Amino acid sequence: MMKQFETVIGLEVHVELATKTKIFCSCSTEFGGEPNSHTCPVCTGMPGSLPVLNKRVVEHAIAVGLATNCKITQNCKFDRKNYFYPDNPQNYQISQLYLPICRDGWIEVETEDGGKKKVGIHEIHMEEDAGKLIHDEWGENSLVDFNRSGVPLIEIVSEPDMRSADEVIAYLEKLRLIIQYLGASDCKLQEGSMRADVNLSVREAGAEEFGTRTEMKNLNSFKAIRRAIEGERERQIDLIEAGEKVVQETRRWDDAKEYSYAMRSKEDAQDYRYFPEPDLTPVIISDEWLQEIRSRQPELRTEKLERYKKEFQIPEYDANIITSNKRLADIFEETTAICKNPKKVSNWLMVETMRLLKEHEMEPEQITFSPENLAKLIQLTDGRAINSSVAKEVFEKIFAEDIDPEVYVEENGLKTVSDDGALRSTVEKVIADNPQSVEDYHSGKKKAIGFLVGQTMKAMQGKADPAMVNQILAELLN
Amino acid sequence: MANIISDETIEYVGILAKLELDEEEKEQAKKDIGKMLDYIDKLNELDTSGVEPMSHVFPVHNVFREDVVANGDGREITLANAPEKKEDSFVVPRTI
Amino acid sequence: MSLMGLTAVSLGKKIKAGEVSAVEAVQEALASIHEKEEAVNSFVTVEKERALKRAGEVQKGIQDGTYTGALAGVPVAIKDNMCTKGVLTTCSSKILENYVPTFSSEAVLRLEKAGAVVLGKTNMDEFAMGSTTETSAYGATKNPWNTDHVPGGSSGGSCAAVAAEECSYALGSDTGGSIRQPSSFCGVTGMKPTYGTVSRYGLIAYGSSLDQIGPVAKDVTDCAVILETIAAHDKKDSTSVERKDYDFTSALKDDVKGMKIGIPKDYFGEGLDAEVREKVMAAAKALEAKGAVLEEFDLSLVEYAIPAYYVIACAEASSNLARFDGVKYGFRTEEYNGLHNMYKKTRSEGFGAEVKRRIMLGSFVLSSGYYDAYYLKALRTKALIKQAFDKAFSRYDMILAPAAPTTAPQLGKSLSDPIKMYLGDIYTISVNLAGLPGISLPCGKDSKGLPIGLQLIGNCFEEKKIIQAAYAFELTREYEHCPLAAGK
């Protein structure tokens, strides 16, 4: 009989915090910029420079800890992690090992079978990001850019509580939602502001002991994470079934080749010689400070969902989808605040926005249109200035280029013609040109009016108010 | 000498510290570190059980900076002393 | 007498009174350096043009009222581990042979704000690791009292430059006695303030939890004035302490009546040179004669300070010095094969033997499996040493001790036996571990004519007590110019 194997997975998730400045200096954290433009003596490890901690970093870390049911370490400290690498300007990273800011938390995720499962959070610690290495395609050099060096990170270390790629994705999605809701990070996987390292081992079903685990790095999309987990699970099972041993090591996932390879070198001893960072003082978190942060915690998803149903009277199904993403929820609220029409806003998000996102393979985070323009569009349709088919066309433009719908409608002459005289003469012409349909109508085929409405709309290039067309037709035919 | 430092240890510490010693230096380092450790082992005479390790001498804590950008384009100062630079970046031997 | 033979405060007065100009003062300093450097080698870098230009600007500033302080126009030398914008800063190491910082250390900035004129950078033990200034990559500094002897270290260049009267005063740094011990060997007055008093921003770190910048000068008054100028809370240094009292000169009073001075018996035992003991005890008696109350006591734990220090300092150094890798600044080896080879060759060629020894030891004590046994043990020992001092200061206003067990050893006699060399720091090191202030000032000479230093150690933030006692003692004797300065 074939042996059954269970996969055991724990994650180390790095999240870039949404601060204006780096963790230990006053350089901007803005993404992009010329190489080394967002740098100073501190974040490039110049001799004599010293770090000073950004208070916002601590507050974001505490907020995430509270939202993930962690115990907050009220006397926490920083340590140095020593290793040589060119993206690490001091050749040590300021991180936390001995007294991380949060410990022993959990979040609840939904499993495939619709059940719920708690995934434990071992700890959350604060640390600094490294710089970026750019490799010459053919040359023998790499280039070092320290713009990202010193950008604040939290590393969220889970317990080995996950058993499948689906659970891992569910955990990551939940974590992302919580952090986005807190405003602690935008959690963009593509831009690297959320990154996961996967610790994975397999064991025979029912076994008590964990197997030997490997750590996989360089996973920058949910797809890559899923593939890496499946690939690594198979690789480990193959080894075990062939009577070989899994080696505890760090592996790098190459998503293009769908293969992970060991990052082994005599020069990476992986002995980080942590010791307390002497250039920083301890962070003492008083009960008052903790309470203050707790009271400032924004509304999280469940609360928001309830409020949407009550305050805006939108159906549970819609509220569920809109609150499933912080960006969608933000757009919803901002647009509603302007146009005061929650149902219409919800509708635009649920139908057209979702359709276009799917069509372009985009995430809601990538939405670029402004609530102002969506609100204007809704106001245009409410005031019957444009009809619904024109509105759809205009929305596509808003979605793509965030155009101002008022200006666009004006410039392209898309306004609904509601001038009675102009409509009446067009309708008269349509009646004259389509005697067969008129006869059909009079002989009881009431549906024939639909054809005549269509012909009128066509003649008006879609800009007629359909209700008026119907009204005039009915009048003239009878 | 109570602490005998092996060739492997010297090799290993060399990897951690990124130092490469020639044969003569290696022998000297083995002796020096061994002697220093013997000397340091004197600390074992002290009963330190129940004593909290002290990293900071004074109870200074919560030294923070506000989250306000104060630094502008730092390229010039950052690269001023670069042994080798290209395209506003530091040049190092290829890492992968 | 040469202008450089004056104390900084006296020279400052003359400049203020218009008797001499800041430019003339710098010219004399430069002439003195020109004359003595071959014999003493206290400087790594002398910035002649820059200093003259700066002196001219400062002179103008004094006349138009920009600079009003006691140190305006007075030439100063800076230890080469403090960053100086636009001026080579090497830490006396080959690995920083070409390093020109883009910013100045906070202490230097504060001096400049007070109108100081920086002459150049003084020699030191490489990265401040040593007690003789012989580990410099730019040659040893010699003791101006007898150039066959070392000046002490690691601030040997600063102390020798002050003693040789190449500058009016200097800044040094003290991690385990690096200001007080060479001050003692060179017959000058040097002070290590309470940890956190002077900003470490711009000081190239050796042992971050122990390093402090302090003054090296000809007398206690200068030290108090310099400290008053450089001490301040600095937001750029998280370990900088916000103090209530920066008025150190208010302690310059000839009054020790009723002061309780503890004399640790364990500092006067085996290993202490008889002549040093005699002169230091005589100094204690002089203070007693002025009304101080002396009492012998057991400080305890003295023999554990050095091993604890070497674990902590080397561990921190191994990490602090990791940044010197040939990527961002400083020396990079000529030929290499790949990244790790570049690192190793750069660092092996760039660092000297003592620095490598301490980096290796530091890396070892932090490595997997040894951290608890060595590093944590040392931090626990440090806590006990701190407790021992707390107990002493509950009974005494200050502690009186030698600054070093001997006078300056001969050149070339110390480096072969590191542990013996380390033992020379036995009276200064625990002060750094406990973060305390200490001052060293001349109290006589041995039969070879080499200076002996008296050390006064205060409780944290009690610089004023030791300044007051040191000042009172200083008034009992004359300042003695070294033979080289006196032109003999």
Ligand SMILES: [Mg+2]
């Ligand atoms: Mg980490």
Ligand SMILES: [Zn+2]
């Ligand atoms: Zn910076």
